[in-house]
Amino acid sequence: MAEAETLSLVLFSGTDDRLEAAAVLAAGAAAMGRKVNLFLQYWALDAFRKDAIRKDHGVSAEAGPEGAALLRKARETSGQHWVDVLEQARAIGDVSINACALSMQHFELALEDLDPMVDGVTGVAAFMGEATGPITFI
């Protein structure tokens, strides 16, 4: 069987809805045997601070107050946090999560400030070297 194409996601947005969407995509790809390559930039990187990863990061502006309430209710019902989904993805597949070196510099972060799920800090060229297929920007 030909090797399935890598799923390469750039996570830019740090709101919980977008992070959850990304985590679900990563889990599905990992389940189906695809390598997953996540690159954390800007507000997504900020959301991976170890002291704040499970805090409320809000939702996209397009949600509006009604959408935000709907998502809050959905989370309470399922009890599922996107962090858990990502951890499951890592448990079942080949999922690497790297922080963008430039964003680390902007936010004055070191690797030890981030959740242990983050494998390392890489430059953009290293990410591109791994991302042999299309890249999705969330």
Added chain:
Amino acid sequence: MSTREIARTIDARGMACPGPLMSLIGAIREGAVGDVIEVLSSDEGSKTDIPAWIKKASHELVEVVEEDGFACFVVRKAR
């Protein structure tokens, strides 16, 4: 339900997509070849995801039983 021996039952009802599939994958990994595992799921996504994963991972979907508000997926670990 027939008389086949169920090695493990996972009650994933109430879990959101892709939770039930993730639980199944974990159970299959922990189980022995030939084990029959059943997953109860109320997640609509499971109806496509569990068969797709079983096909990809070369296990056997023994049957899917539709119950009231959930489905029961009976899976045999084939390798």
